[in-house]
Amino acid sequence: MTTTAATRPAGRKRAAGLTLAALGVVFGDIGTSPLYTVQTCFSDFTGLKPTHDNVLGILSLITWALIIVVTLKYVIVVMRADNRGEGGVLALMALVSREPGISARRRNVYVILGMLGAALFYGDCLLTPAISVLSAVEGLNVATPAFEPVILPIAMVVLIGLFAMQHFGTGGLGHLFGPIMLIWFAILFVLGARQIAQQPEVLMALSPQHAFAFAMKHKTGAFVALGAVTLALTGAEALYADIGHFGRNPIRAAWLIVVFPALLANYYGQGALLLADPAAASNPFFRLAPEWALYPLVVVATMATVIASQATISGAFSMAQQATLLGLSPRANIRHTSPSEFGQIYVPAVNWLQLAGVLGIVLAFKTGPDIASAYGIAVTGTMLITTVLVLSLAVRSWKWPWLLVVPLFLLLLVVDGSLFSANMMKFTEGGWVPLAIATALFIAMWTWYRGRQAVSQREHEQAVPIDTLLATIDPETISRPQGTAIYLTTFSDSASNSLIQNLRHNGVLHQHVVLLTVHLLDEPFVSPEDRLRMRELGSGLHRAVLCYGFMEKPDAGHDVAGLEKLGIPVDPVHTSFFIGHNNVVSGEHPLLPSWQRQLFLMLSRFAASPTDFLGLPANRTVELGSRIEV
Secondary structure, eight states: OHHHHHHHHHHHHHHHHHHHHHHHHTSHHHHTGGGTHHHHHTSTTTOOOOOHHHHHHHHHHHHHHIIIIIIIIIIIIGGGOOBTTBOSHHHHHHHHHTOTTOOHHHHHHHHHHHHHHHHHHHHHHHHHHHHHHHHHHTTHHHHOGGGHHHHHHHHHHHHHHHHHTGGGOSHHHHHHHHHHHHHHHHHHHHHHHHHHTTOGGGGGGGSHHHHHHHHHHHTHHHHHHHHHHGGGGTTHHHHHHTHHHHOHHHHHHIIIIIIHHHHHHHHHHHHHHHHHOGGGGGSHHHHTSOGGGHHHHHHHHHHHHHHHHHHHHHHHHHHHHHHHHTTSSOOOOOEEOOSSSTTOEEOHHHHHHHHHHHHHHHHHHOSHHHHHTTOSHHHHHHHHHHHHHHHHHHHHTSOOOHHHHHHHHHHHHHHHHHHHHHHHTTGGGTTHHHHHHHHHHHHHHHHHHHHHHHHHHHHHHHOEEHHHHHHHOOTTTSBOOSSEEEEEOSOTTEEOHHHHHHHHHHOBOOSEEEEEEEEEOSSSOOOGGGSEEEEEEETTEEEEEEEEOTTSOOOHHHHGGGGGGGTOOOOTTSEEEEEEEEEEEOOSSOSSOHHHHHHHHHHHHHSOOHHHHTTOOGGGEEEEEEEEEO
16 A cells, blocks of 8 residues: 555656656647747738637637647547557558558558658658748847848758757757746746736637638638648647657646647737737737747747757657668668667758758748748648548457447548648648658658569569578588578578578588578567577578567667577677678569669668668678669
């Protein structure tokens, strides 16, 4: 009894700590949306004027979008769909693809949807830091127009500094993110509540009647306005993507207790301000603040947007890692920046490409409202894909009754489809930019996926079965030097091409030979006891399999030490690794269309070395080349 009572405060303290940490990582994006959402709703993009009915209609749309999309869909439904504790569109794709009894065609559909979701996410990753930081710095314009010429340079300096610090990792700053965002949400709430107290009639917008009346009155104009309302939902996907770091309950608690009330209070405060002073529509967020608080608010807003951008950048790194280990992109150089904190990684190629893209968007659009006019296609596309994949889970895995599935997912699909369609109207206003980026990335991922399948098919055609290999081993003609040779092989039922070459050309077979296959599974983690499996083949040969999840960094050089317990010496002095290096070329009987084959060959040149990717010791690894025609 005493133990139970003692553990309760510790459990509550840990839950509170996770909830605070979630505020800093998960909610940075959606938490900075008030900087630009209401402003965009009454901009030239929508053509709406901040009249009494329009203000209440827009606030009602924002309110019920947050309730249906964020609270009902993500917090209540989607967060149930974790892949052994991990979330995100690729983790969801892997989970749905593992459903028993699905056909290869259906599995390919799920893979394509996952690729589309990941590609759209990357498009979103370029716009989020640009619009967040630029909108925060633009608060200086409210103080005085004299800052106008330096807004763009200041925003670019902040962004360059943010990306330049990524290689240090976020561990040193991570513990500050939560408290800073807690202060930010407190500011949002206080600023909004202060204005609501002066115009309490704005609370009438809580009724969905105002959203319906607004839609009926404006029709096409209301549909266009949905594209601006979408800005209030940016970052909703992060609630699902980060459940592996914080768990469902802390994220749900942070949303329901802190974030949702603060966002509603601030949106309604901006609405109350517009009812009193329609001219404030040029920048309603910063005009909520008293004059003496303006500069401190700009500073805090900039810090909040940097944190929001950091979460987006870290999400791009995690997505790159998942895509690499799921075989959807070329092997990437992934560096772990913290020896103790899981998930803190740095992907140099993604970092610098993302910085170039963000700066290009800032220079091309120049203002937060202009970027907002291009924002939304990517994020709503990802939301729609998530709904489709979770629908499959609800029907096939969760076995939900149709009486629940039909009305619930019909509502979610109608809302997501409406938001996506409304944002497609931004295509000519710059919305084509994230869509073009996503299209290019999808083509690259699909090409890599198909190319790997083609390479695997060719390797399987050339593979030598284990029984055939054992039959060719003649103790009188083959030298058996001391030590252990570990040959990396793609298939667990055949010998590696590098071993066949070594036997054919050198007539050498070490005393201990391990045919090692590294399996990258479609689940996030592999338990230590399931990491390594081995069986004896005879004649000093052994078959071993190393398994890793798509959230883990392969470290075969370290993990083969487990062979010692199975009687195979793997000391550094007498153990060597042999790995085949495929030279992929065009063949006479190609498996891919010409354009896709050329793109795959180009992508292959950018892939990280398999020695580095698998964590093999470079000074004890021999790469033997082979020719693969696709």
